[in-house]
């Protein structure tokens with residue numbers, strides 16, 4: 130469904146992504162992992178076109194998307210979250226969900242009124258995520274976890290076929306992590322969404338993913354099912370005896 134071919138992003142002499150090639154199969158939950166600085170977030174940014182790749186190609190459902198503007202990519206069915214929640218704190222949750230999800234760029238941000246249709250759709254999504262009770266809460270009153278769920282809701286407004294989640298469990302407590310795992314699984318199994326996740330939490334990765342793609346120094350060094358990847362010597366080397374080795378023991 131999503132194919133990344135020989136993707137490169139160089140910042141001067143720094144090769145943040147250096148010829149990465151991988152695929153995300155339709156209906157899968159695929160994880161992109163790797164040590165700090167491996168190039169995961171930069172690869173995400175190139176796929177969603179929030180940064181311009183230096184070279185390489187990104188294909189979605191057989192069409193090249195690496196030359197499209199970000200909102201055109203969203204309109205084609207690919208949506209992403211950001212590591213740092215982008216909530217607009219002087220708006221309510223439902224307003225945030227609607228405004229952040231408008232795919233027509235800056236014009237959407239400037240269009241204040243919510244249509245009845247947008248509101249119904251946003252409420253149905255908040256319901257799916259179990260957070261209708263905070264629909265009219267101001268953005269600045271939200272907990273960190275509630276912001277994460279609001280971001281997920283905004284992501285779903287554009288009816289994506291594939292979602293890219295950047296550290297969905299980053300900084301959340303164990304209870305919320307279980308909730309987020311449940312939501313991701315439900316989105317995949319009940320709504321048929323394909324999911325690509327960047328995440329450092331190995332427990333989440335090993336439990337959720339069908340396939341794991343491992344990056345190190347801008348390149349893909351291994352990909353396959355989680356139980357294979359966690360025992361791969363190259364992967365263990367890349368992590369230098371870190372969390373994967375403990376898990377594989």
Ligand SMILES: Nc1ncnc2c1ncn2[C@@H]1O[C@H](COP(=O)(O)OP(=O)(O)OP(=O)(O)O)[C@@H](O)[C@H]1O
Pocket residue numbers: 140143144145146163164165166167168169170171172
């Ligand atoms: N805008 C930038 N300018 C210069 N260098 C950058 C820029 N963005 C990323 N880099 C560098 O590119 C490399 C890859 O960074 P990236 O954030 O993609 O890694 P990552 O795998 O997501 O790391 P982490 O797990 O720590 O988030 C790092 O060496 C980083 O310092």
